[in-house]
Amino acid sequence: MPGETVKAPGSWFDPVKIAVVVVIVSVLFFFFRRRTESFVTPDAPRDVVLLHQLGHGVECPSLSPFVLKVETYLRINKIPYKSLYDRKMGPKGKTPWIEYNGDVIPDSSFIIMYLNKQFKVTMDSKLTSYEKGVATALQRLAEEHLYFQLGLWRAVFDEQKETFKAIGLNWFFIWMLERKATTDAWSQGIGRHSQEEVAQITETDLQALSSVLGEKDYFFGDSPTEVDCSLFGQLSQFVWQARRSPGQKLILDKFPNLKRFCERIKGKYWPDWNELILQPPAE
Numbered sequence: 001m002p003g004e005t006v007k008a009p010g011s012w013f014d015p016v017k018i019a020v021v022v023v024i025v026s027v028l029f030f031f032f033r034r035r036t037e038s039f040v041t042p043d044a045p046r047d048v049v050l051l052h053q054l055g056h057g058v059e060c061p062s063l064s065p066f067v068l069k070v071e072t073y074l075r076i077n078k079i080p081y082k083s084l085y086d087r088k089m090g091p092k093g094k095t096p097w098i099e100y101n102g103d104v105i106p107d108s109s110f111i112i113m114y115l116n117k118q119f120k121v122t123m124d125s126k127l128t129s130y131e132k133g134v135a136t137a138l139q140r141l142a143e144e145h146l147y148f149q150l151g152l153w154r155a156v157f158d159e160q161k162e163t164f165k166a167i168g169l170n171w172f173f174i175w176m177l178e179r180k181a182t183t184d185a186w187s188q189g190i191g192r193h194s195q196e197e198v199a200q201i202t203e204t205d206l207q208a209l210s211s212v213l214g215e216k217d218y219f220f221g222d223s224p225t226e227v228d229c230s231l232f233g234q235l236s237q238f239v240w241q242a243r244r245s246p247g248q249k250l251i252l253d254k255f256p257n258l259k260r261f262c263e264r265i266k267g268k269y270w271p272d273w274n275e276l277i278l279q280p281p282a283e
């Protein structure tokens with residue numbers, strides 16, 4: 001047609017295309033902003049650590065060893081905190097995570113590193129470099145090895161799924177937890193062993209921890225260090241919240257110093273333990 005502007009096919013100067021791009025960019029911008037901002041609690045109190053966690057257990061205040069680690073650290077160091085049982089995963093898709101004066105920090109170890117700086121905590125300052133090395137090795141043993149066994153004992157090998165039924169989870173959630181523990185343990189490697197082999201591995205790990213602890217109150221002497229928080233988090237789950245697992249039986253029968261260690265921390269830093277569990281444990 002005479003006088004009509006001829007546009008090259010696929011030209012970006014098409015107002016419809018521009019509008020579509022603007023809409024897509026705005027939606028993406030809004031979505032990502034929301035995702036980042038959604039980790040910051042509006043009107044959060046200042047100078048108080050907000051500890052986001054899942055719900056309580058029946059025998060321990062949390063089913064998560066990593067949450068117990070952080071909460072024990074906060075209590076030992078008398079850091080003001082408030083627990084939010086919002087069951088919300090943090091920016092790394094895991095729990096626990098904290099907020100502090102607008103900062104959002106996921107991962108128990110990074111949380112402790114961050115709080116050490118903010119509150120000038122020096123729990124490990126008296127450790128020699130050799131002891132610091134041992135502490136790191138013990139922490140990795142517990143968090144990167146024993147933890148996956150805990151998952152198998154509670155969510156896979158226990159046919160009754162007692163820990164999860166006790167907190168009222170329905171069959172679908174329990175099935176999801178079983179799938180998750182199975183795939184996590186498979187990827188980690190430990191899930192490729194038979195149940196009997198995992199029992200042997202659990203015994204070897206607990207034996208190692210028991211030997212290092214010996215008759216000391218804490219892993220490095222009379223006062224708690226960071227690794228005690230980590231080990232309490234993991235071991236207390238075996239002591240109280242992995243009913244009838246070989247790990248629980250071994251600690252009670254063969255490694256009572258590990259049980260005494262957990263009792264010591266619970267008694268000293270968790271006076272409100274029974275108020276934070278869903279129901280008092282049946283002795």
Ligand SMILES: N[C@@H](CCC(=O)N[C@@H](CS)C(=O)NCC(=O)O)C(=O)O
Nearest residue numbers: 064065066093094095096107108109
């Ligand atoms: N390295 C993390 C581990 C935390 C972790 O594995 N938390 C578990 C709950 S006990 C979790 O959030 N799992 C969810 C998932 O793996 O998707 C830490 O130290 O905080």
